[in-house]
Amino acid sequence: MFFSVIIPAYNRERELPRSIESVLSQTHRDFELVIVDNGSTDRTREVVQSYIAKDNRVRYFWQENSGSPAGSRNTGIRNAQYEWVAFLDSDDYWFPQKLEEVNKVIEQQPQIVAVSHYEEQVVSGVFDKILKHGHGVGRPLYESLLFKGNAFSTSAMTVRKKELLAVGLFDTRRDYFAVEDYDMWMKLSQKGEFYCIHKVLGVFSIADGNxxxxxxxxxxxxxxxxxxxxxxxxxxxxxxxxxxxxxxxxxxxxxxxxxxxxxxxxxxxxxxxxxxxxxxxxxxxxxxxxxxxxxx
Missing domain, CATH: 1.25.40 (Serine Threonine Protein Phosphatase 5, Tetratricopeptide repeat)
Known part of the structure; x- marks a missing residue:
């Protein structure tokens, strides 16, 4: 199974190498890495180009600043070459077995539309807690998400591309800024089943300052x-x-x-x-x- 990994980036020259290297270090090697630069004014382009020179699986797209990562993710989805899209934010990172574990689930559960997993939450570089995404979520999934809250994290989600296109991609309205992922999971939950891997396969990073x-x-x-x-x-x-x-x-x-x-x-x-x-x-x-x- 080949994956399209999408990283949206805006002025992330310092954080981006860790995210990129976490993808290139995956034990499952069949993927492309699509980095969408949302109008960065720092050295983000140069950082990505240094990886392109070493690995032809890395692809780079630049666009005018859309104001949110939703537009960047949509650009990545439209340019993704493979059936499954794995999202990773530019300040988060994965453990080496992430895609291998997701690939196993997809092979065993071909009917699903999305796969999630647990993450470590790190605040200002210090471990905070384990985020058990999808743990204890009720059925029907849509009602559980709507009435109990978002149970998933973008950097822990892998989704079938055709379903992302079917629901109209991420909503880029300003009123949905920072919650467009929650909206996406609710829309996808009406298209089919999610599968949750009860293993920590990545890190969700929070900068405490803002x-x-x-x-x-x-x-x-x-x-x-x-x-x-x-x-x-x-x-x-x-x-x-x-x-x-x-x-x-x-x-x-x-x-x-x-x-x-x-x-x-x-x-x-x-x-x-x-x-x-x-x-x-x-x-x-x-x-x-x-x-x-x-x-x-």
Missing amino acids: MSRNIELINNNLKTLVLDHIERYPTENKNDLKRIHGARVDYYKGRSYQLAGEYGKAIPILLSSISRDPWKFKKVASLVFALLRIRK
């Missing part, structure tokens, strides 16, 4: 996405679902501000979430922590 700066944007877009899907969901109970799950997303926002130590922003958001969907212990606990100025 986490709180993106809380407002990400959670506002997440709320837009969830409410959009509920609007299309076949039920007569739309208003109740929007109230409950809008409050759930607001809890995420309030909790994120509380963990970031921005208690003045956290408290009113948590109070609003509780007022619309009470009797959730975790919401009350987060509010108490915010009132006591505790980051826990």
